[in-house]
Amino acid sequence: MAATVYHSGGSYPVVAGWGIIDQLGDRLEELGIGSPVYIITDENLMNRYGRRAQRALQKRGIAAHCFIIPAGEPSKTNSLAQAIYEWLVGLRAERGHAILAVGGGVVGDLAGYVAATFLRGVPFVQVPTSMAAMVDASIGGKVAVNLPQGKNLVGAFYQPKAVLADVEALSTLGKRELSEGWAEAIKHGFIMDANLVDVFEEHAEALMNVEPEISTEIIRRSMAIKAEVVSQDERETLDIRILLNYGHTIGHALESSTEYGRFMHGEGVSIGMMGAARMACEMGLHGQEIVDRQYELLRRFNLPTTAQGVDVEDIRRAMSLDKKVSGGANRWVMLDRVGHATVRRDVPVELVDRTVREIVG
Ligand SMILES: NC(=O)c1ccc[n+]([C@@H]2O[C@H](COP(=O)([O-])OP(=O)(O)OC[C@H]3O[C@@H](n4cnc5c(N)ncnc54)[C@H](O)[C@@H]3O)[C@@H](O)[C@H]2O)c1
Numbered sequence: 505m506a507a508t509v510y511h512s513g514g515s516y517p518v519v520a521g522w523g524i525i526d527q528l529g530d531r532l533e534e535l536g537i538g539s540p541v542y543i544i545t546d547e548n549l550m551n552r553y554g555r556r557a558q559r560a561l562q563k564r565g566i567a568a569h570c571f572i573i574p575a576g577e578p579s580k581t582n583s584l585a586q587a588i589y590e591w592l593v594g595l596r597a598e599r600g601h602a603i604l605a606v607g608g609g610v611v612g613d614l615a616g617y618v619a620a621t622f623l624r625g626v627p628f629v630q631v632p633t634s635m636a637a638m639v640d641a642s643i644g645g646k647v648a649v650n651l652p653q654g655k656n657l658v659g660a661f662y663q664p665k666a667v668l669a670d671v672e673a674l675s676t677l678g679k680r681e682l683s684e685g686w687a688e689a690i691k692h693g694f695i696m697d698a699n700l701v702d703v704f705e706e707h708a709e710a711l712m713n714v715e716p717e718i719s720t721e722i723i724r725r726s727m728a729i730k731a732e733v734v735s736q737d738e739r740e741t742l743d744i745r746i747l748l749n750y751g752h753t754i755g756h757a758l759e760s761s762t763e764y765g766r767f768m769h770g771e772g773v774s775i776g777m778m779g780a781a782r783m784a785c786e787m788g789l790h791g792q793e794i795v796d797r798q799y800e801l802l803r804r805f806n807l808p809t810t811a812q813g814v815d816v817e818d819i820r821r822a823m824s825l826d827k828k829v830s831g832g833a834n835r836w837v838m839l840d841r842v843g844h845a846t847v848r849r850d851v852p853v854e855l856v857d858r859t860v861r862e863i864v865g
């Protein structure tokens with residue numbers, strides 16, 4: 505087991521290992537989850553992992569129905585949630601039946617949102633298949649859909665019964681998807697664990713090739729960081745969980761201002777981390793060497809650090825709708841050293857404007 509999340513309603517295991525999808529029948533039995541279950545997956549993953557999950561469950565007498573969504577961020581909508589509700593009603597789904605999210609963060613956020621709201625809440629289990637979902641999205645119970653105006657603007661805190669990550673699934677993940685997933689784990693290093701940044705620098709190539717031993721170790725470390733933060737501040741009320749939003753103010757704004765079609769989530773976060781680091785440096789929170797170090801590492805993982813051509817007004821508008829806005833002002837997560845972050849409410853608007861202009865070229 506990589507970690508345990510403790511929350512207001514209990515606790516759950518976060519597991520990362522090889523071949524877990526084929527063991528799902530046993531794992532659900534251990535969790536006391538019976539037949540039937542409802543698998544939500546996407547079109548890229550149904551044949552690879554959805555069916556394997558279904559077979560593993562059937563071996564233990566658990567019937568599994570599957571709903572397949574189109575792959576990608578544009579699927580995180582209320583209208584797709586509605587389609588899933590109607591499918592569940594058609595199957596006479598009950599409060600005791602579980603939903604299984606088999607996929608990346610999009611599947612996890614959407615399926616979790618449906619689980620949180622259908623019949624006012626049914627059990628759900630996260631079976632993350634992408635790097636972003638394993639190291640971050642599947643853990644912590646932030647479930648949501650997007651609005652055209654902004655990312656994750658409608659959602660809930662709703663914890664899964666377990667996170668069961670099959671690291672073997674990463675062997676089929678594309679290079680771009682891998683990089684943007686590692687961006688979230690690199691973020692965990694910069695905000696909370698300086699040694700993790702060292703490890704990323706030392707083993708960048710091995711991690712980009714998903715070499716099993718080192719990758720599994722880093723995934724588990726990243727999972728443990730996320731689980732610890734969520735356990736301390738489940739609902740982001742204590743200035744602790746908010747630190748996980750490093751890079752997300754600009755990142756989310758870039759995603760929504762480009763209709764969720766140009767940047768993958770981790771790419772937006774990468775650009776946003778660079779924006780936040782440059783502003784922190786100008787404000788004297790840290791030196792230029794941290795900006796440069798973060799830049800070098802993100803580039804080694806083929807991550808973008810600028811967003812040429814995006815409309816500044818669109819970004820500004822999207823940032824004004826960020827969930828961290830309080831009393832009309834944004835709260836920014838910034839580093840004060842490698843491995844440590846802080847929340848700032850005093851970032852000058854002119855500095856934000858100038859930085860955004862530099863980012864879009
Ligand atoms: N709830 C949270 O705490 C949290 C944290 C981080 C990210 N997120 C959300 O997660 C989403 C990003 O997640 P993502 O990057 O996984 O996106 P995604 O779910 O769109 O997956 C990216 C692509 O990879 C494919 N894929 C996934 N696993 C695969 C595999 N094993 N083999 C081959 N292809 C595979 C998917 O089909 C998709 O095309 C965003 O919506 C983001 O906001 C949420």
Ligand SMILES: O=C(O)C(=O)C[C@@H](O)[C@H](O)[C@H](O)COP(=O)(O)O
Binds near residue numbers: 655749827
């Ligand atoms: O779990 C969290 O808390 C995070 O902020 C993790 C982020 O990586 C993730 O993208 C999350 O979905 C963003 O949350 P939001 O509250 O900004 O929508």
Ligand SMILES: [Zn+2]
Binds near residue numbers: 640688752769773
């Ligand atoms: Zn994120």
